[in-house]
Amino acid sequence: MPQTEQPISEGLKWIDVTNPTPEEVILLANTYQLNRHIVEDCLQPEHLPKYEFVDDINFMILRYYACKEDCVISNIQELTNKIAIFYSESFIVTIHKMEVPFIETIRRSIRKYASASGLVSKIVWFALETFDERVNQLSQKIDVSENEVMMRRTSTNQMEELYLVKREAALSLKVLLLMQEPANHIKPQAGEESMVQDVKDQHLKMITLYGQVLEEVNNLMNLAMSFSAQKTNEVVKVLTIFSVFFMPLTFIVGIYGMNFEFMPELSKKWGYPAVLVLMIIVTGFIYIWFKRKKWL
16 A cells, blocks of 8 residues: 655644555554544445545545546546545545546645645645546537538548547536535635635636537537438438429329220320320429429
């Protein structure tokens, strides 16, 4: 169990633990009087962001974006990793299974945070910040797809990519909405109000950006499907026009193909050209009617 213990200020220390075993979890709970069941429970990877106050100790679960760009996402656990935080006025314990990319960044500037709430607010801020780069990438994908859709060059692969963007944006937005609870329960010390406000502003920014991406991709998918339906309607329209032209001609040909013995016009010299003229007249009438209706 990689464990780092670092003093922050007088009477306050930060213990960061990575991938502890069940025995190490029990030892950690006993050392800092943490609720043993909650500590064991917080190691489960499927937990969503939340906040609790148990035995005079603040407990929160955060999730940060941890998916590679080429991964296929089907659930929140594939999209994000989890970090659990226990803190009081004398200590902060952070527990996570994977290495957290921003922990070292926070540790290098540890002297800026004189209280537990200050350090926790910075951890929450960085967890929210991990979603920022990805939302910009999703926006760029939508811009490229929008150009393709407007130029009527949509394909099955492109619709699949739009769906994946929609899926990721929806899951990210769900995580960000759940992050509101831990973000709102940070109680700032004197002089830390602006730091906590930065966390709330960052949270609002991420929710707004992901909500905008989700709305844009929904509109773009609806537009692509509308264009596809319009193209199908145009094909059906052409086929219908052809069928209308040939339907009366087929009817006339069908009559004279019945081979009845007594059909007087069959014995006349003008019978064949008369039927051809009738077909031309019927075709011309249909054409003029379509032009007046502006269907052609």
